[in-house]
Amino acid sequence: MPLTLKDIARKAGVAESTVSRALNDKPGVSEEKRKEIIQIARKHNYQPNQLAQGLAKQETHMIALLLSQLENPDYTEIIKNIERSANRAGYQIILCNTDGKPQKEKNYFELLKQNIVDGAIIVGGRLTEKNILNIVLNEEAPIVLLNRLSEEITIPSVLIDKNRGGYLAGQHLVDQGLQEIAAIMGPEDNYQESEKINGFEKALYDNDLTANPRLIKSGPLERGHGYNSFLELMEQGEMPDGFFVSHSLLAAGLTEAIKMGGYHIPGDFPIVCYGDNLISSIINPSLTIISEPLAEAAHQASNKIISLLKGETISQQISVLKPSINVRDSSLPQFKNNKK
Amino acid sequence: MPLTLKDIARKAGVAESTVSRALNDKPGVSEEKRKEIIQIARKHNYQPNQLAQGLAKQETHMIALLLSQLENPDYTEIIKNIERSANRAGYQIILCNTDGKPQKEKNYFELLKQNIVDGAIIVGGRLTEKNILNIVLNEEAPIVLLNRLSEEITIPSVLIDKNRGGYLAGQHLVDQGLQEIAAIMGPEDNYQESEKINGFEKALYDNDLTANPRLIKSGPLERGHGYNSFLELMEQGEMPDGFFVSHSLLAAGLTEAIKMGGYHIPGDFPIVCYGDNLISSIINPSLTIISEPLAEAAHQASNKIISLLKGETISQQISVLKPSINVRDSSLPQFKNNKK
DNA sequence: TTGTAAGCGTTATCAC
DNA sequence: GTGATAACGCTTACAA
Numbered sequence: 235m236p237l238t239l240k241d242i243a244r245k246a247g248v249a250e251s252t253v254s255r256a257l258n259d260k261p262g263v264s265e266e267k268r269k270e271i272i273q274i275a276r277k278h279n280y281q282p283n284q285l286a287q288g289l290a291k292q293e294t295h296m297i298a299l300l301l302s303q304l305e306n307p308d309y310t311e312i313i314k315n316i317e318r319s320a321n322r323a324g325y326q327i328i329l330c331n332t333d334g335k336p337q338k339e340k341n342y343f344e345l346l347k348q349n350i351v352d353g354a355i356i357v358g359g360r361l362t363e364k365n366i367l368n369i370v371l372n373e374e375a376p377i378v379l380l381n382r383l384s385e386e387i388t389i390p391s392v393l394i395d396k397n398r399g400g401y402l403a404g405q406h407l408v409d410q411g412l413q414e415i416a417a418i419m420g421p422e423d424n425y426q427e428s429e430k431i432n433g434f435e436k437a438l439y440d441n442d443l444t445a446n447p448r449l450i451k452s453g454p455l456e457r458g459h460g461y462n463s464f465l466e467l468m469e470q471g472e473m474p475d476g477f478f479v480s481h482s483l484l485a486a487g488l489t490e491a492i493k494m495g496g497y498h499i500p501g502d503f504p505i506v507c508y509g510d511n512l513i514s515s516i517i518n519p520s521l522t523i524i525s526e527p528l529a530e531a532a533h534q535a536s537n538k539i540i541s542l543l544k545g546e547t548i549s550q551q552i553s554v555l556k557p558s559i560n561v562r563d564s565s566l567p568q569f570k571n572n573k574k
Numbered sequence: 575m576p577l578t579l580k581d582i583a584r585k586a587g588v589a590e591s592t593v594s595r596a597l598n599d600k601p602g603v604s605e606e607k608r609k610e611i612i613q614i615a616r617k618h619n620y621q622p623n624q625l626a627q628g629l630a631k632q633e634t635h636m637i638a639l640l641l642s643q644l645e646n647p648d649y650t651e652i653i654k655n656i657e658r659s660a661n662r663a664g665y666q667i668i669l670c671n672t673d674g675k676p677q678k679e680k681n682y683f684e685l686l687k688q689n690i691v692d693g694a695i696i697v698g699g700r701l702t703e704k705n706i707l708n709i710v711l712n713e714e715a716p717i718v719l720l721n722r723l724s725e726e727i728t729i730p731s732v733l734i735d736k737n738r739g740g741y742l743a744g745q746h747l748v749d750q751g752l753q754e755i756a757a758i759m760g761p762e763d764n765y766q767e768s769e770k771i772n773g774f775e776k777a778l779y780d781n782d783l784t785a786n787p788r789l790i791k792s793g794p795l796e797r798g799h800g801y802n803s804f805l806e807l808m809e810q811g812e813m814p815d816g817f818f819v820s821h822s823l824l825a826a827g828l829t830e831a832i833k834m835g836g837y838h839i840p841g842d843f844p845i846v847c848y849g850d851n852l853i854s855s856i857i858n859p860s861l862t863i864i865s866e867p868l869a870e871a872a873h874q875a876s877n878k879i880i881s882l883l884k885g886e887t888i889s890q891q892i893s894v895l896k897p898s899i900n901v902r903d904s905s906l907p908q909f910k911n912n913k914k
Numbered sequence: 915t916t917g918t919a920a921g922c923g924t925t926a927t928c929a930c
Numbered sequence: 931g932t933g934a935t936a937a938c939g940c941t942t943a944c945a946a
Contacts, residue, residue, distance in 0.1 A: 286939030626923030
């Protein structure tokens with residue numbers, strides 16, 4: 235049995251409330267007694283029971299981190315950084331992987347009602363199901379959205395400007411002198427995907443080019459889609475002079491097809507990929523990527539929720555972060571095989 | 575404000591204790607009243623306050639998941655599956671990423687003392703620091719180890735037989751008729767790595783072959799080490815006829831070097847890699863891998879801890895799981911370029 | 915400055 | 931079968 239506040243109080247010969255005050259840096263204790271009490275507590279390695287604390291103060295210092303999947307390397311990066319800054323602020327993270335299942339998501343939302351967490355960060359996924367969010371919003375715990383759109387209500391959010399990312403990619407490819415750029419995209423009905431392609435097309439327009447719709451290949455987020463798209467383009471007889479790819483998995487398939495066809499990257503086809511660091515650095519040649527400030531997004535999200543929990547008003551309800559371009563071999567005009 | 579047990583009791587016109595009994599399926603309530611109470615509770619969407627429950631019952635239904643890093647795709651797989659089976663059993667997971675920092679690890683161990691979690695699963699990392707583990711063991715919460723060795727004491731653990739994995743790889747390569755197999759390994763002083771290489775060598779011995787120590791390249795777990803090892807072997811003038819690689823990152827570098835050298839995989843060099851699914855399926859050709867039953871390991875670990883929490887005695891203190899081989903293009907003798 | 919006592923929302927032990 | 935009531939370990943008025 236770990237010892238309790240009462241034990242410390244007895245050992246120190248004071249009342250529990252005094253110990254509580256001393257240990258919580260609250261006024262109303264003589265410096266002398268405070269030091270003594272802290273001494274004793276430390277000596278006996280006293281740890282306050284968070285449950286009791288939570289019950290009394292009505293806060294648990296726990297944050298639910300809801301996400302729809304774990305596999306995505308991007309998510310890993312986000313999780314890591316949320317944990318870090320939450321931890322630094324004295325908060326614990328409860329991992330709530332909804333596995334894309336509405337039922338699980340719903341169950342996890344109950345945590346908010348059960349007062350077991352002070353708030354929640356919701357990462358990605360589809361549009362917020364209004365029932366759920368409305369319920370939560372009207373009731374209790376604060377929520378922050380990361381990379382997830384809320385239609386109905388204004389919820390504090392951190393977003394990444396996918397449109398801007400598409401634009402950067404387009405501009406970079408145009409800068410290489412390309413004119414007929416193909417785009418290998420994820421699912422057509424995905425909002426984020428359409429943002430990317432919009433930005434991409436905007437870049438072309440701004441350079442007096444037009445995007446050829448037949449060079450845009452939407453499809454599932456699988457390697458095979460990247461591979462097949464290249465074949466399709468060949469069959470169409472409309473060879474592009476470069477590629478914008480919306481995900482590194484697609485790029486894996488695409489580069490494979492290109493190489494299989496005897497072509498060279500970036501010699502024949504420069505590529506810019508919207509993607510994560512891990513996969514895109516394994517692909518050969520290493521991909522020029524549109525890189526998202528995931529760590530920053532994660533930190534901002536935690537900061538937002540923590541501010542809310544502290545009752546502070548947050549300056550920006552919605553922050554939009556800008557991706558950047560990380561130029562590597564797949565789009566270097568002067569590419570040489572001199573990698574180490 | 576969410577309503578409490580007291581509210582329900584008032585609405586039902588009974589005592590709090592009766593409501594508690596009714597809602598917890600405890601004896602001592604007439605069927606009639608129970609139904610009525612459950613009705614009311616459901617109608618008002620009553621959620622018991624887990625904090626109060628935890629305080630009263632001295633259990634929180636929370637499990638700490640301690641790991642030293644998050645980046646590893648293997649870990650993601652483990653986390654996902656631990657969350658799943660814990661969730662199914664009604665437990666929440668607190669994510670404790672120690673970031674490899676002893677201080678953070680220590681802090682997280684305090685959770686156990688603060689009664690905020692019922693138990694912990696510790697995944698991977700170095701040898702258990704005895705101070706910490708001893709403290710915890712002697713005191714309170716149950717702990718289960720996953721892929722982590724405990725030297726001092728017998729702690730319930732789930733391990734994966736790396737030695738066996740090495741053996742499988744060796745045997746498979748020998749079956750392809752190879753005789754001079756090189757091994758590209760991670761850090762030499764790593765226990766898991768030496769297990770792998772031991773198994774690998776054992777397979778050679780069992781087939782009347784001997785491992786050539788000059789064909790074993792230990793080094794950091796980086797792509798560059800894979801790349802350089804191939805160059806070194808060429809310089810040494812000792813060309814192997816195949817490769818055993820201990821990590822997919824190393825394989826990424828190795829395959830790049832091989833292809834750069836104008837050789838063919840598996841035509842010139844069959845490869846078997848000890849590794850995760852993600853990276854090894856992106857590498858071209860897709861790698862034959864020694865695949866670990868991570869999901870199974872995760873489930874066993876959660877089951878172990880949950881059994882312990884329920885006070886059950888667990889049948890096997892230590893379970894050792896066996897990896898399997900997943901043959902793909904990189905070691906197929908009849909490899910053809912007919913991938914879709 | 916310090917101590918007393920009333921919560922926080924449950925569960926569990928008693929009587930009735 | 932049911933209802934008071936005392937825990938659980940802490941915080942926080944309110945007294946002293």
